[in-house]
Amino acid sequence: MGWEEVDREPDWVRIKAPERERPGLSFQLEKDHRPPAWPSGPGEQQMQAHLDIQVDDLAAETERARALGATVEEHQPQDDVRVLRDPHGHLFCLFLPGA
Numbered sequence: 001m002g003w004e005e006v007d008r009e010p011d012w013v014r015i016k017a018p019e020r021e022r023p024g025l026s027f028q029l030e031k032d033h034r035p036p037a038w039p040s041g042p043g044e045q046q047m048q049a050h051l052d053i054q055v056d057d058l059a060a061e062t063e064r065a066r067a068l069g070a071t072v073e074e075h076q077p078q079d080d081v082r083v084l085r086d087p088h089g090h091l092f093c094l095f096l097p098g099a
Contacts, residue, residue, distance in 0.1 A: 035089025039075050051092040058082060061094050 037044035
């Protein structure tokens with residue numbers, strides 16, 4: 001995505017959009033993180049806040065994410081959205097414009 005890392009501590013990192021201070025994203029380490037169930041069910045860890053990333057080519061960006069360590073979830077509720085997990089179990093979605 002071309003975002004630049006602007007601040008890093010042992011349990012925190014902040015990135016910013018190319019050539020702009022905002023928007024920015026910050027991520028904090030949670031040592032006791034439990035990946036959520038997808039789709040969720042009673043008594044299971046529920047889905048947490050997640051990133052939805054708009055892409056122009058869903059197949060190509062899904063393969064790019066996989067090459068970087070993401071896995072594609074079995075349950076895919078929409079044809080124009082892909083639900084994936086990063087290597088630590090955090091869910092995120094890639095979606096086409098208009099999805």
